Amino acid sequence: MxxxxxxxxxTSLLCKYLxxxxxxxxxxxxxxxxxxxEQLIRSGVENVDSGIGVYxxxxxxxxxxxxxxxxxxxxxxxxxxxxxxxxxxxxxxxxIGNPDPEGAYVLSTRIRVGRNLHCFPLGPNLSRxxxxxxxCMVSDALRALxxxxxxxxxxxxxxxxxxxxxxxxxxxxxxxxDRFLEAAGLNRDWPEGRGIYHNTDKTFxxxxxxxxxxxxxxxxxxxxxASVFGRLAKAVKSLEKRLVFAFSERLGYITSCPxxxxxxxxxxxHIRLPKLGKDMEKFKTITDRYELQIRxxxxxxxxxEGSVYDISNKRRLGITEVQAVRQMAEGVEALIEEEKRL
Ligand code: ADP
Ligand code: CIR
Numbered sequence: 001m002x003x004x005x006x007x008x009x010x011t012s013l014l015c016k017y018l019x020x021x022x023x024x025x026x027x028x029x030x031x032x033x034x035x036x037x038e039q040l041i042r043s044g045v046e047n048v049d050s051g052i053g054v055y056x057x058x059x060x061x062x063x064x065x066x067x068x069x070x071x072x073x074x075x076x077x078x079x080x081x082x083x084x085x086x087x088x089x090x091x092x093x094x095x096i097g098n099p100d101p102e103g104a105y106v107l108s109t110r111i112r113v114g115r116n117l118h119c120f121p122l123g124p125n126l127s128r129x130x131x132x133x134x135x136c137m138v139s140d141a142l143r144a145l146x147x148x149x150x151x152x153x154x155x156x157x158x159x160x161x162x163x164x165x166x167x168x169x170x171x172x173x174x175x176x177x178d179r180f181l182e183a184a185g186l187n188r189d190w191p192e193g194r195g196i197y198h199n200t201d202k203t204f205x206x207x208x209x210x211x212x213x214x215x216x217x218x219x220x221x222x223x224x225x226a227s228v229f230g231r232l233a234k235a236v237k238s239l240e241k242r243l244v245f246a247f248s249e250r251l252g253y254i255t256s257c258p259x260x261x262x263x264x265x266x267x268x269x270h271i272r273l274p275k276l277g278k279d280m281e282k283f284k285t286i287t288d289r290y291e292l293q294i295r296x297x298x299x300x301x302x303x304x305e306g307s308v309y310d311i312s313n314k315r316r317l318g319i320t321e322v323q324a325v326r327q328m329a330e331g332v333e334a335l336i337e338e339e340k341r342l
Contacts, residue, residue: 001027001037001038003023006048007048010048012044012048012050012051012052012053013071014052014053014054014072015044015053017071017072018041018068022067023037025067026068029064031060031061032058033058033060033121035056035057035060035061035125039124039185040054040055040061041053041068042183042184042185043055043180043181043183043184045183047179047180050180054068054072055122055184055257056069056122056255056257057125057256058122058125059118059122059246062248062258062261073261073317076259077259077262077318078315079262083318084250085248085250085251085252085262085317085318086320087253087263087321088320088323089233089236090322091230093322094226096225096329098223098225098226099329099332099333100332100336101223105223105272105336105339106270106271107271107308108171108219108269108270109220109223109224109267110171110217110219110268110270111217111219111229111232111265111268112215112216112218112232112265112266113232113236113253113263113264113265113321114214114216114255114260115212115213115215115236115243115253116214116245116246116254116256117137117213117243117246118245118246118247119244120133120134122212122213122246122254122255123184123209123210123211123212123213123256124186125185126213128188128192131192132193134208134209135194135208135209137243138208138213138214139153141242141243142197142206144242145238148203148231149204149234149235149238150199151204153195153208154195154197155191155195156194157191157192157195171299172196173207174196174207174210176191177190177210177211178301186256193209194208194209194210195207196208201220203219203231204217204218204235205217211256211257212260214239214243214245216232216235218235223269225269225329229267229325251317252317259316261316261317262319263316263320263324264316265313265325266316267312267325268311268312268328269311269312269332270297270308271308271309271311271336272306272308273307273309273335273339274307275342276338276339276342277304277309282338286334287311287331289334290331290334291313291314292312292327292328292331293311293312293313294310294311295311297310311331311332313327
């Protein structure tokens with residue numbers, strides 16, 4: 001493989017940190033699971049409009065390719081090579097109120113964490129057979145859940161088109177991977193080995209073998225963020241009794257995209273902000289202050305509709321789960337205050 005050509009206006013972190021020197025240092029390296037630099041950077045090489053541009057193939061990728069990945073991680077999360085990630089998912093430590101008790105702005109709240117099984121490579125590097133074994137192990141663990149978390153597993157293969165499209169539209173199910181995931185190898189053998197688990201009310205859901213092997217999701221209408229976090233924490237604890245997740249002392253939970261490392265958590269609200277939506281400069285001043293990301297109504301790479309935005313924590317590493325959720329809640333409070341003032 002030769003040094004890739006990026007256009008002059010390329011702004012991805014891959015393009016910024018893959019210097020010819022770093023490329024030469026890493027180009028012949030291979031992890032024990034056989035993942036190479038070429039695979040690590042393919043998404044950003046094929047999609048030069050990427051924000052980041054890399055996907056790890058296993059936990060070892062983060063060590064072996066550190067000369068490229070450490071600067072990316074530092075820039076995205078503000079987390080240096082000597083920092084250590086600390087996890088705190090204890091709902092008793094959260095202590096926040098409902099930022100919108102009258103339900104005037106927040107439509108719904110969703111918190112998800114990504115997880116991967118410690119004894120397998122990550123999705124971009126998972127074989128067809130390994131993916132099926134992961135599905136089997138995860139769906140068995142899910143079937144053992146009880147009470148509010150009890151539900152059923154629905155493989156994507158064989159699901160009728162109408163049910164699938166309805167669940168995507170209602171924000172419960174993932175879409176087929178986009179061109180970023182495609183180039184990373186995450187769409188191989190689609191839809192085999194993928195599926196969704198959910199309880200009756202669809203307040204607790206798990207995506208299997210999407211970008212990460214598990215995306216554990218708690219969601220409900222309204223802005224009772226503490227209730228959503230409490231349910232998620234309970235679910236993660238129950239699953240940890242049956243599954244061992246990939247976790248590094250330095251980087252926390254290991255995920256295929258470096259933006260998800262650490263907590264692997266995205267805590268979001270869908271919030272209607274018609275006035276702030278017309279003043280994006282002011283809107284972004286507030287979201288930057290609270291380190292929040294603005295996404296569209298159908299998730300990443302989608303647009304807002306009817307002035308509804310998806311607001312979530314941007315940092316996931318070097319911050320505890322409790323801190324990430326609290327920061328999101330405080331940011332939402334500030335956004336609502338400004339919307340009222342306008
Ligand atoms: P992820 O959150 O897993 O990184 P996406 O950004 O693609 O991935 O979002 C996945 C789905 O979750 C999308 O359908 C999105 O609209 C939905 N979603 C995100 N936040 C909320 C929320 N607060 N309420 C309802 N749906 C949400
Ligand atoms: C990219 O590099 O733009 C895609 N691979 C997505 C990166 C992760 N998402 C994000 O930062 N919001």
